[in-house]
Amino acid sequence: MSEWGFTVIQTNQSDMDQMDRGLIAKIGNAEPSIFWCIGCGSCSATCTAAQFNNFSPRRIIQAIRSGQVKDIMGEVNKCLLCGKCQLVCPRHVNTRNILLNVKQIMGQDAI
Amino acid sequence: MNKTIVIVGGGPAGLEAAAALGSSPHHVLILEKEHNTGGKLKNWHHLFPNFADASEILKSLEKSLPLNNSEIKYDCDVFKMEQMDGNLLVSLKSGEKIKADAVLLATGFDLFDAYKKEEYGHGIYKNVITSSELEGMFVNNSFPDQLKDGLPKKIAMVHCVGSRDKKAGNMHCSKLCCITGVKQAIELRKYLSKSSVYNFYMDLRMYGQHFEELYQEAQEDYGVNFIRGRVSEIAEISDGKLQVKAEDTLSGRPMKMIFDLVVLLIGMTPATSAASIAQSLALPKSGSGFLAPVHQHISANETCIPGLFLAGTCREPLSLQESITDARAAALKIIEWLKLKDNH
Incomplete structure (x- = not known):
C-alpha cells in the first residue's frame, strides 16, 4: 500500500459547544460583573503589569468567558493586584476580584 | 376658541413646533432662557453628514416662525408648573405667571461636563x-x-x-x-x-x-x-x-x-433647566434622567400630565433632523388635544 503522507491537521477553531464552562460558572456566581465587560481595553491600557509583559486583563476576562482557561493561572499570576483596572472601567467591572477568584478557585481545584 | 400654547425652549424643536402650530388659530408663546433663539445649533459650523451650513438652517428655522400668532419672550427662566382647572400655570423666576392650555417642553439637553x-x-x-x-x-x-x-x-x-x-x-x-x-x-x-x-x-x-x-x-x-x-x-x-x-x-x-x-x-445629558419643572409636576424620568413620555413607541410626545407635551432632546438624544420631525409630531398632538378639550 502506498504511503501518501496525509495527516489530520489539528483545528484552530474554538468549538464553543465543547467549551469549559466550569470556571465561568463559578466566577460568574462570585463576581457577576465579569458579564458586564464590553472589551474596551481601558483596563489593559492603564495596567502597570501590562507595560512590561504581555498581561492583559481584557484578554483574561475574554478567555474566562469563552472557556479558554488552560493556561489561565500563569496569566493571572502576572497581576500586581493594584486595582487601577477597576478605576478606569466604564462598566464598573471588579476586575481585581475576578482575578482573585480565579486564584482561589483554580487553587482549590489544584488541591 | 383661541387658546394659549406655551413652548419652553426656543431651540430647533421649539422653533419648529411653533412653525407647525402657525396654521392653528391658537396663540403660541415661546419662552427662551437666553437672549436669542437657536439653542445649541448656534454653536455648530457645519452639520454631519453632509457639511450643511448650520447658520443657514438656523436662519430658515427662525424665518418660518409665524408672525401672526406667535411671540417670543427672551431671558425667561421657567422654574415651576402647576395643574389648575385643566390648565397649566407656568411660573417664571421673574415672578410672572402664565396660564397655558397646553405646554410643550422643548428644553433640549446639556453637554456632558x-x-x-x-x-x-x-x-x-x-x-x-x-x-x-x-x-x-x-x-x-x-x-x-x-x-x-x-x-x-x-x-x-x-x-x-x-x-x-x-x-x-x-x-x-x-x-x-x-x-x-x-x-x-x-x-x-x-x-x-x-x-x-x-x-x-x-x-x-x-x-x-x-x-x-x-x-x-x-x-x-x-x-x-x-x-x-x-x-x-x-x-x-x-x-x-x-x-x-x-x-x-x-x-x-x-x-x-x-x-x-x-x-x-x-x-x-438631561438639561438641568428642565429638572425643576419636572420636579414640580412629579414628571417621571427615564433611566438616564431624560423626561419620560407616556409610551416610548406610540405616545413619545405625550406625558402623564394632561396638556403637557415633550419634543426634541429633552426626552432622549436626537439629531437635528430627528428633533425637527419630533417637534412636528408634538405640534400635531397638541392640536388634537386642544380640539378634544374644546369638545368637553
Missing part, C-alpha cells in the same frame, strides 16, 4: 478640548496659534466621553458623538492638511442615513486612523503635548502616543 472625567484632563491641560469647543473654533475661526504654524500635528479624538459610562452616571449612548467625531476628524484633516488624526473608539455607531458612508470617506479619502480601544488616561508631558494611553484591542497590546491636541467627544 468633561471635567467629571478627570483622567482625561479637561480644564487641567490646555490642549484637551471638547468637541463643542472645537466646533466653536470652526465657527469663530479661533484656532490656537500653536496649531497654525504649518508643522505636522497629531490630533486624538476620544469617543464616548461621559456616555456609556457607569462611573459618569450615564449608561445611555448619546448616539451622535460617533458621527460628530468622524465629521470633525475630516474637517481637521482639511483644515490642517499635514495633520494626522486618530479616533479612539469602543464601537462606532453609524446609525443614520449617510453616516456609514462618511465613516468610510474618512478612512479612504482623508486617511483618518481608527483605533479600537477606550482611552484610559491622558497626561501632559512637555510643551503642552499630551500622552494618551489606550489598548489597541485589535492587536491586543497597550499603547501610548503623543498628541498636540486631544478632542473629547462629549455626549448629551
